[in-house]
Amino acid sequence: MNNFQDKVNFIWTIAELLRGPYKKEEYGKVVLPMAVLRRFDCVLEDTKEEVLKQNEKYKHLPQESKDEILNRVAKQNFSNTSKYDFSKLLVDSDNIADNLRDYINGFSKTARDIIEYFDFDKQIEKMDRNNLLYLVVKRFSEIDLHPEVVSNVEMGYVFEELIRRFSEHAEAGDHYTPREVIRLMVHLLFMEDEEILTVPGITKTLYDPCAGTGGMGSVAQEYIREHNPTAQLIFFGQEINEESYAIAKADILIKGENAQNISFGNTLSKDAFPNVKHEYSISNPPYGVEWKPAEQAVRKEHEEKGFNGRFGAGLPRISDGQLLFLQHLVSKMKPVTKDNPKGSRIAIIMNGSPLFTGDAGSGESEIRRYLIENDLVEGIVAMPDQLFYNTGISTYVWILTNNKSPLRKGKIQLVNGIYFYQKMKKSLGNKRNELTKEHIDEIVRIYGDLKEGEHCKIFDNEDFGYRKVTIERPLRLNFKIDENRVQELYNQTAFNNLAKSKKKGEAGLKEIEEGQHQLQQQIIEALLSIQSGEIYKNREVFIKILKQLFKDKDIKVNATLLKAILSALSVKDETADVCKDSKGYVEADTDLRDTENIPLNEDIYEYFEREVKPHVPDAWIAEDSIKIGYEIPFTRHFYQYTPLRSSQEIMEEIKELEEGIMEKLKKVMG
Template sequence: MNNFRQTANFIWEIADLLRGDYKQSDYGKVILPFTVLRRLDCVLSPTKQKVLDYLPRLESTKVQNVDPILNKVAKHNFHNRSKYDFELLVADADHLAANLRNYINGFSGNAREIIEYFDFDKQIDRLEKANLLYLVVKRFEEVDMHPDVMSNVEAGYLFEELIRKFSEISNETAGEHFTPREVIRLMVNLLFITDKDVLTQAGIVKTLYDPAGGTGGMLTVADEYVRELNPDSRLELFGQEINPESYAIFKADMLIKGQNASNVKYGNSFTEDGLEGHTFDYMLSNPPFGVSWKKVQKQIKKEHEDLGFAGRFGAGLPRVSDGSLLFLQHMMSKMKETEQGSRLAIVFNGSPLFTGSAGSGESEIRRWVIENDRLEAIIALPDQLFYNTGISTYIWVVDNNKRPERKGKVQLINAVGMFKKMSKSLGNKRNEISEEQIAEITRIYGDFEEGKYCKIFDNEDFGYSRITVERPERDENGEIITNRKGEPKPDSSLRDYENVPLKEDIEAYFEREVLPHVPDAWIDFDKTKVGYEVNFTRYFYEYTPLRPTSEIRKDIEELRAAMQGITEKAVN
């Protein structure tokens, strides 16, 4: 069984044993950790006896941390010092639960932690009570996942296939940790397209980071892409995840693929940055949309106020109901300030484009990103593309070392119509982007030329001055009320605001757009604020002319005649 899909199907069939005792949405809680255990068991089998033989030598030493020593004996970055393996577990069915726990406890810390985050001990009890434990272990013992049969890459594909299958049958939670593969592929294309020359160099090593890693799907697809470009290159993967089960899957996937699983950290990226001080060549993320950061508000606000731009959130804080732009700032703080620089791609809903007026946290963050010439492109995606939401989404591409032709520019791509309908919906996902459409969007991005689906703007085009327009307060006789200096007092009830494009002279705009309507108005320049927003819909708006009156009248007459015929039939 040397085809990973065949193996995945075989393992998938094991889930049928759980039918009736488990909900479908809970199958993964059993099958995924068992898949991890079986793969690790197979990988360690050639050196397992050597590890057991070495154990007596360690008993006489005072070494506190034996993991590195035994890892070296095992010839992997993990090991197992329990006498059990799957074959011996099956051979002693009467004591299976106790022996299985002994086996799990025998793993080195990095592997044992994965099983613990799956909360697997509960599943052992549950399977034993349902008389399923032996059946499941026996079936997994029949799965051949030895390295001479299945490479690390194939094992990674297998694990990803299982994750996808369980995500699809668990639509209520799929969106929490599963990004559609075609969306990831598009993001990866956009991220790497300008660096193909670099990535195809012999022996190249680059780093990639995802602060909201889920189960690691984005990093997996990126790794595949780079391997396709250059089998001799190496992409070192880093990430962090807050959900325990997703973290366990993420870390297990890295361990199975032979990646350094210690690069995957658990916890909230905002308050427990597991990779503090690290910078990366590339970054990818699909953070949760519109999620409140109220629980961590105190820590984030303190970092913002105490450290400013020496911390991660110097540009500003968005409203507490949506932490999207916190993720962006967090990632940008990990960009390399080198000649090569760093690039990142992140998925947002529409809110970060325009929410917040001039001077607000959101606007100040956009202003900082754009004025520092970091925003390279925004791609509008089709709706109904994600499992847990049908709303419109956008990919932001950010680069701190733009190519010369892109400096001072922002590219907008309208890909909302580039999709095909799925034959079967998955949760809210009814649309998908085909390989041809991914290629087309990537081409439009790479060509960097204006057209029907592409607009290119100067950075300043997204900025505006929010001016405060005052009008005088008047008495009962209509006379203007003045202050001690003889200046007209503003009437707050008549106060108004205007957004003046940065490229336009404020006073010229005021004279043209305001004074003809309210001649007594003036600008309070002390209250002027600069804001930034990206009104995507306006830039790609296409006027649809109204239908001629004659056509509308004809349709009405036809409808009236049809209704009259129906009425006559009903009466007769």
């Protein structure tokens, strides 16, 4: 770890050389590709001369065939046929820009493509123009980034720490997850599978749809090597950020793995590996980030493919795509078969939103419903806050599997790990807390023991489900004809429309004056002619009175207008008779409408009789309103009551603060 920090500090001193022509947030445009180039340079150093000899020998071959031969000579998945390396570039300072371009163009195609993702040629020109290029190359030539000096895992640290420094204000989850958090996720991911940890020569795959610089894959591979040196964990990843993608691909290349396993692009809009399933997946998708760029493709897949696609369970609100990534990972799970008896496991870290956002019937709730009813959610671990560099929010590690152990079937384990951390001596951005090895071991132990306690609770799947039921109460109105209520007619749209015309100009005004306006006056005069102050508490009786009145006065009133008149002349009255519709059914009062979330493991009607009827005897359940919802109220299950402090204690504290302030003021004033 010290080795990693020393390298970061040294490279940062090189970045500081760019000050002036470059803003701090632009340092990465130079430093990241230069670090990749220097890493490549160190890796190829021992075989450089032999590659040049063989290049001359096989120069007549097609480029693709020649690259294949030279890569074997270089003992890597890439090679470089330029006569230059970092040391030789320094010999000719006057032509260093052209020579550096020659050096870059000498790489075999896969490595050259990586550098192109940095769009580095512009920076070569800019540094050369500002007399910085020679100095930057010289300083990078002084640092040894050979894998024997800086391991792949440490190099991942270097890149990610540099990215953090260059991107202090980046969105949470945009770049990388602290390594101690990844280590915890990796422990939880592999803890139920003894096979990969013990069987010699076993091969399995790990996938990350938001790969970043490949850090999660590197930590997982390191973990497997520690436990089973002959095992192979092949990493697949997709990344949308060009610089992070280039770094991840460079790392894969140097490890000697297949560079095609790292792909560029938006995972949600286009899966780079549509036909590949995995035993393991691990991810930290962006939190609270809009998925609008992928909306068209996602909606099309959801509507046309349903559960045959990736997003069959539902779509979350456009402002947060975390549950889309989770569904995508579920679609990548290898099914349980004879050749894959353990099925697949997923470790994904998200913020609190996927636990509870969205009411019954919403996209979020339907996704949770699908996951829980299919028994895919094994456990969720709440993490301490202030663990991430770019955000202080609380996060949760979800563990999913399509093959739960017998003790876990039909269950979901919640582990409250928010107290397992230590304060950092020095904050890094928003990161003020960190997990030690002891904290990780303790959380893993609690998770593995599967025993309820202070930090662990175990629930049946259906404990997180509920039925959202609409409770209706009858509409009760009284009716009266007096001047105040008659004036309310002018607040009714249907009545006001009588004084409007679709005709324009004079014709319209004439129609209003002669027709509709006159009808308004007739209705008002007719109503006031029978005002008596009497209150009617039965709507059917009052309707008969109105209809007879309008018949006697020869006033034609349609159903819409009659409804408006009734609305104007009525007020709510709990002592009135219930209102019924034309079919004799009791009409509901929308103002009194309420909902109840009834746990799935309770009978709706028993709950209604016990919890609702005693308080509102005239209520009933709207049978067609029942919706099933799922939420995981994590915090509620671990809530601990903290007694309020006494007023005397608070007053004493205020007094102490006031005295302290006065002392400081005295020093300032005097």
